[in-house]
Amino acid sequence: MQRFKIASTLVALAFTAPATAEEIGECRFDRETLTFAGTPVEQAACLLRHVGLQAERTPQALPAILTRLLTGDASPTPAMKEAALAAFPQPYQAFARTYADAPIAHTTAGVPALYFVIHDTSEPFYGDEPFPRNLDLDWRINSFDAYMNGTFGKEPVAHIFLSRYGQVWAGHEFQEAWRATKLESYVIGVPARGRFLHIETVQPRRYMRGYSDRGHTYGPTPGFSAAQYRQLAALYVYASARAGRWLIPAQHDTVDAGIPDAHDDPQNFELERFAREIEKLVSVDKAGP
Numbered sequence: 001m002q003r004f005k006i007a008s009t010l011v012a013l014a015f016t017a018p019a020t021a022e023e024i025g026e027c028r029f030d031r032e033t034l035t036f037a038g039t040p041v042e043q044a045a046c047l048l049r050h051v052g053l054q055a056e057r058t059p060q061a062l063p064a065i066l067t068r069l070l071t072g073d074a075s076p077t078p079a080m081k082e083a084a085l086a087a088f089p090q091p092y093q094a095f096a097r098t099y100a101d102a103p104i105a106h107t108t109a110g111v112p113a114l115y116f117v118i119h120d121t122s123e124p125f126y127g128d129e130p131f132p133r134n135l136d137l138d139w140r141i142n143s144f145d146a147y148m149n150g151t152f153g154k155e156p157v158a159h160i161f162l163s164r165y166g167q168v169w170a171g172h173e174f175q176e177a178w179r180a181t182k183l184e185s186y187v188i189g190v191p192a193r194g195r196f197l198h199i200e201t202v203q204p205r206r207y208m209r210g211y212s213d214r215g216h217t218y219g220p221t222p223g224f225s226a227a228q229y230r231q232l233a234a235l236y237v238y239a240s241a242r243a244g245r246w247l248i249p250a251q252h253d254t255v256d257a258g259i260p261d262a263h264d265d266p267q268n269f270e271l272e273r274f275a276r277e278i279e280k281l282v283s284v285d286k287a288g289p
């Protein structure tokens with residue numbers, strides 16, 4: 001999520017962000033094309049590096065299914081889209097069916113959404129208290145109230161909120177252009193709005209031993225539940241189908257990598273588990289991808 005150190009970042013960026021075309025951050029975002037550097041596979045490899053404790057980023061192999069989807073011109077088929085819709089829980093499934101043929105978000109210049117950004121909420125925050133024993137069923141952890149009631153801002157901070165038992169709430173429908181990273185909000189500005197879709201995945205945090213500031217926190221292991229991987233994959237296939245192409249998966253931390261005070265979410269994200277769930281959904285269609 002994104003709620004700390006905004007003021008200091010604004011000051012820092014005022015001195016570091018030139019107005020001319022240049023590549024921004026570790027994955028080299030181009031402010032003219034609103035695209036990271038390289039082919040879709042190369043972009044995904046940079047954006048899906050493993051994000052460790054204190055935002056330590058390490059390369060990892062791109063799962064074969066993602067390499068396959070992001071290579072060539074094949075787009076999600078109707079059968080894949082239906083498989084994704086069928087995987088959604090109610091009431092989100094009915095909501096998603098209502099918008100199934102609506103266009104995906106675009107920037108004001110008409111550039112369509114291309115990046116599917118995975119976050120962890122880093123909430124609820126437990127401070128020095130231990131994490132509850134059963135994260136996936138805990139009422140406080142999985143409540144959407146704080147995301148709905150203005151605790152973190154006047155409007156929901158992301159398109160989608162995803163609880164640990166797989167419940168989905170759309171803070172903003174996917175056709176709505178909405179920003180949730182420093183790259184979009186403070187470096188590129190309004191022209192970036194609509195290029196990124198944002199998924200907040202519920203995962204609590206607490207202080208690292210010996211620390212009492214929000215710059216030194218950690219999440220539980222495993223970080224995400226099985227239901228969250230399944231729904232993340234369904235959301236990815238569904239949003240890609242609406243975009244008419246395979247979106248490029250990304251993470252909040254890697255989108256902002258190289259920008260001061262970049263967030264460290266998502267923590268403990270297992271790329272292979274996400275990929276396995278995508279594989280199940282796309283295998284419904286033997287003709288593709």
Ligand SMILES: [Zn+2]
Nearest residue numbers: 001119252265
């Ligand atoms: Zn985030």
